[in-house]
Amino acid sequence: MVYRLVEFELSKPPPVIDLAPEENGIGLIGRWHDQLIGFEMIAAAPGSTLSAGELRMLADQRFAPRVLIAMVEAELTPSSLGHTFLPSLSIAICTKDRAERLSRLLRSLEAVCDNSPFGPVEIVVVDNASTDSATRKAVESFSDVRYVFEPKAGLDFARNAALHAATGALIAYLDDDVVVDRNWLTGLAKACGDNPGAGGFTGLVLPYRLDTEAQIYFERRGGFGRGFYRNEFRGSRFDNPLHPVGSGVLGAGCNMAFERTLLIELGGFDEALDTGAPLPGGGDLDIFYRVLRSGRTMVYEPQFAVYHEHRETVAQLRRQYWSWGLGMMAFLVKSRRSDRELRSRHGAMVRWWFVDQVRTLVRAASGLRGRDVRFGLNELWGGICGLAGEYDRSRSRIEAIRELNR
Amino acid sequence: MTAPSLPVRHLDLSAMRADTHPGDAPAFSIFWWKELPLGMRASLPEELPFSEAQLRQLTAEYGAAQLAARRPALGAPLRATHEGRPKQALALSHLLAEHNLVEELDMLATAPTPPTTQISAVICTRDRGEALAGCLRSMTMQRSAPGEIVVVDNSSDGNARPVCERFPEVRHVHEPRPGLSIARNTGIRASRGEIIAFTDDDVELHPGWTVEIGRAFADQSIDALTGLVLPARLDTPAQRIFQLDKGGFGSTFIPLRFDNRFFAETRPHGAHVWKMGAGANMAFRRSLFERVGLFDERLGAGAAGCSEDSELWYRMLADGGVCLYEPRAVVFHHHRRDLVGLRAQIRSYMKGHVAALIVQHDAFHDRGNLVRIFGQLPLYFLKSFLKGLLEGRRGQPGTLAPEIAGYAAGLQFLFRPGWRREHAPRLVANGVDA
Numbered sequence: 042m043v044y045r046l047v048e049f050e051l052s053k054p055p056p057v058i059d060l061a062p063e064e065n066g067i068g069l070i071g072r073w074h075d076q077l078i079g080f081e082m083i084a085a086a087p088g089s090t091l092s093a094g095e096l097r098m099l100a101d102q103r104f105a106p107r108v109l110i111a112m113v114e115a116e117l118t119p120s121s122l123g124h125t126f127l128p129s130l131s132i133a134i135c136t137k138d139r140a141e142r143l144s145r146l147l148r149s150l151e152a153v154c155d156n157s158p159f160g161p162v163e164i165v166v167v168d169n170a171s172t173d174s175a176t177r178k179a180v181e182s183f184s185d186v187r188y189v190f191e192p193k194a195g196l197d198f199a200r201n202a203a204l205h206a207a208t209g210a211l212i213a214y215l216d217d218d219v220v221v222d223r224n225w226l227t228g229l230a231k232a233c234g235d236n237p238g239a240g241g242f243t244g245l246v247l248p249y250r251l252d253t254e255a256q257i258y259f260e261r262r263g264g265f266g267r268g269f270y271r272n273e274f275r276g277s278r279f280d281n282p283l284h285p286v287g288s289g290v291l292g293a294g295c296n297m298a299f300e301r302t303l304l305i306e307l308g309g310f311d312e313a314l315d316t317g318a319p320l321p322g323g324g325d326l327d328i329f330y331r332v333l334r335s336g337r338t339m340v341y342e343p344q345f346a347v348y349h350e351h352r353e354t355v356a357q358l359r360r361q362y363w364s365w366g367l368g369m370m371a372f373l374v375k376s377r378r379s380d381r382e383l384r385s386r387h388g389a390m391v392r393w394w395f396v397d398q399v400r401t402l403v404r405a406a407s408g409l410r411g412r413d414v415r416f417g418l419n420e421l422w423g424g425i426c427g428l429a430g431e432y433d434r435s436r437s438r439i440e441a442i443r444e445l446n447r
Numbered sequence: 448m449t450a451p452s453l454p455v456r457h458l459d460l461s462a463m464r465a466d467t468h469p470g471d472a473p474a475f476s477i478f479w480w481k482e483l484p485l486g487m488r489a490s491l492p493e494e495l496p497f498s499e500a501q502l503r504q505l506t507a508e509y510g511a512a513q514l515a516a517r518r519p520a521l522g523a524p525l526r527a528t529h530e531g532r533p534k535q536a537l538a539l540s541h542l543l544a545e546h547n548l549v550e551e552l553d554m555l556a557t558a559p560t561p562p563t564t565q566i567s568a569v570i571c572t573r574d575r576g577e578a579l580a581g582c583l584r585s586m587t588m589q590r591s592a593p594g595e596i597v598v599v600d601n602s603s604d605g606n607a608r609p610v611c612e613r614f615p616e617v618r619h620v621h622e623p624r625p626g627l628s629i630a631r632n633t634g635i636r637a638s639r640g641e642i643i644a645f646t647d648d649d650v651e652l653h654p655g656w657t658v659e660i661g662r663a664f665a666d667q668s669i670d671a672l673t674g675l676v677l678p679a680r681l682d683t684p685a686q687r688i689f690q691l692d693k694g695g696f697g698s699t700f701i702p703l704r705f706d707n708r709f710f711a712e713t714r715p716h717g718a719h720v721w722k723m724g725a726g727a728n729m730a731f732r733r734s735l736f737e738r739v740g741l742f743d744e745r746l747g748a749g750a751a752g753c754s755e756d757s758e759l760w761y762r763m764l765a766d767g768g769v770c771l772y773e774p775r776a777v778v779f780h781h782h783r784r785d786l787v788g789l790r791a792q793i794r795s796y797m798k799g800h801v802a803a804l805i806v807q808h809d810a811f812h813d814r815g816n817l818v819r820i821f822g823q824l825p826l827y828f829l830k831s832f833l834k835g836l837l838e839g840r841r842g843q844p845g846t847l848a849p850e851i852a853g854y855a856a857g858l859q860f861l862f863r864p865g866w867r868r869e870h871a872p873r874l875v876a877n878g879v880d881a
Contacts, residue, residue: 106515109537114507116549275494
């Protein structure tokens with residue numbers, strides 16, 4: 042199973058797409074004058090041809106309303122906005138034993154950083170206890186990339202190391218399994234210029250490739266997608282009494298940026314979350330939540346986009362869903378304890394989450410969708426493990442790591 | 448969320464760069480582009496004021512929706528689908544030719560000057576002098592006066608007369624037989640205009656109301672019109688529950704044509720005519736009443752409950768008529784302030800709804816109406832009950848009990864053969880009963 046990723050510039054005539062015999066669909070990325078407008082997955086017979094007419098019809102249905110909004114917005118945007126003064130920026134990449142992917146990401150960054158709208162831009166790679174020197178060598182092959190070694194294994198150890206090693210007023214975090222879109226930096230600049238005073242930014246995450254069943258399945262189930270509408274989040278919402286406890290709607294940790302001094306004031310990332318195995322999640326939820334609770338705004342900007350390499354195999358994907366449940370509950374247990382003011386919302390979120398998981402499971406089971414049931418069970422089981430003391434276990438584990446490296 | 452009060456505010460996005468709300472209280476914001484209503488949303492203090500970027504984005508989203516629905520070059524007008532929602536007909540090839548969209552939006556928002564002398568405005572009232580005075584004041588402040596203003600006084604002792612005498616252009620008609628449908632029919636017979644526009648005594652009109660009605664009926668294919676009913680105030684819990692939990696009188700800001708397609712699509716489960724609008728803001732061509740008859744006097748406040756408006760729309764659609772929902776025709780409704788009154792209203796809505804379904808079934812032998820009564824409604828009650836259990840809304844007064852009570856009360860009409868044999872009165876061309 043392979044879906045080819047195709048870009049379609051909607052202001053030009055649609056391409057004709059001849060699928061190879063092993064390809065049975067496309068992931069269509071719609072742009073309007075280079076601005077990202079939408080993403081659609083379209084199944085097709087292997088080796089078939091998608092005519093210009095078919096694509097045109099599809100684009101009319103799925104992309105045209107969003108294009109019209111973009112057109113009106115462009116007319117409303119004062120042209121002076123592009124010239125606002127932007128602060129210095131640090132781009133932080135935390136990586137462990139993935140030199141090849143890191144090089145791929147650094148190459149994509151090289152292309153976008155050339156004429157940056159920001160003040161000085163630095164790239165900091167935090168090597169999170171890699172077992173060999175490949176990561177360092179990869180960094181050395183690029184000019185102007187700083188290398189920092191963090192011996193304590195754990196993503197949030199690395200993120201905090203980056204936080205203190207960086208010098209920019211703004212810090213943008215990227216995971217090593219993404220590459221950035223060509224408008225990634227201008228997207229972030231737009232979000233910064235538009236939202237003076239925002240504490241953080243999140244962005245769109247599209248698939249990097251859809252070459253395996255697991256990757257296609259993951260993206261179909263929603264992936265990391267948070268849509269193509271800009272969104273602004275503050276500490277409460279009229280339409281969602283549980284907000285900001287369900288902070289997953291803000292975005293994903295593989296593509297986020299913050300005012301650096303704010304993160305330092307907040308005490309950085311919680312190192313007991315996002316530790317890698319056995320608790321590989323929850324750190325992003327936690328930091329989004331704490332930024333909102335500090336009274337600052339967070340902005341989701343779809344033009345601030347990356348492409349994420351999804352898990353390749355079904356086994357890895359199963360583990361990912363399990364870790365989502367685990368991380369979510371570890372985060373909830375922690376914030377329920379540390380943020381007493383919103384305790385009832387945390388409790389209600391736990392209840393809502395389990396009811397929602399069970400409801401999804403029942404729906405999958407009654408539709409005889411075996412795979413959905415299995416993944417659903419994984420996520421549910423992760424949630425149960427997370428609720429059953431995983432956060433405390435993780436805290437004692439990282440304490441041991443800290444001891445070891447003292 | 449039981450905030451003390453939810454102040455309603457109006458924001459003209461065409462003239463605004465920054466939101467000046469101090470962010471110390473919640474707000475219910477209604478957005479406009481000059482005279483064109485765009486949308487509404489409720490916000491907590493922390494969500495306010497809206498940032499400049501947020502306002503720009505809201506303008507873009509709302510403005511694009513208006514352009515897509517109103518510009519013929521973009522595929523408009525839109526016909527209602529069974530959801531009572533628009534089905535977009537945009538094509539990229541149309542968009543390529545578009546520029547100066549903000550100017551287009553300005554044009555859409557520019558008030559026209561169609562004739563309004565053919566409009567008879569009819570207000571039915573009963574024992575609500577103060578509210579009526581407010582309504583009449585807004586009526587006399589119309590940018591273009593209607594041909595006549597008729598107040599049908601449905602009180603037993605004609606107590607609206609002194610209020611009407613304060614407004615020289617208002618004609619007072621006393622109809623002592625109680626019932627909103629009876630009062631409306633009296634208003635139709637007493638009025639002379641080709642277009643009869645109804646509003647209620649608990650409503651204030653936007654100054655462009657008559658103008659928009661005149662503009663809509665300039666299209667000869669339109670038999671009826673409904674408009675947007677916005678909340679005037681949201682001060683009490685009852686008013687907030689009605690607007691936010693029960694959906695108020697609808698929330699679509701996109702014009703829609705309700706025609707035979709909508710009727711055919713929804714008929715299998717009891718044509719969803721209640722999605723077409725509200726009696727507080729509706730108008731008809733007089734010729735429609737000649738074709739399909741007057742309001743059914745078994746229905747409506749004072750009789751079975753309500754739905755006398757939607758039952759008439761049902762007859763109109765069955766006859767091939769077309770109703771335009773035009774949100775540019777705006778009224779502001781004063782929702783009930785007290786919870787007891789709200790529960791009574793919800794109960795009578797449901798009772799009237801069931802009664803209207805029975806009436807429609809008897810007149811057209813449409814099984815869809817029974818599907819609605821015995822399938823959809825019980826299922827809706829069950830879902831609401833489960834949702835309530837799950838969300839565990841403590842301290843929130845329930846509205847499900849009065850709905851079920853109203854449903855049960857409505858079912859009684861099934862067993863009243865005499866009641867079921869009656870039908871709506873007819874209107875003959877000279878205005879005398881047949």
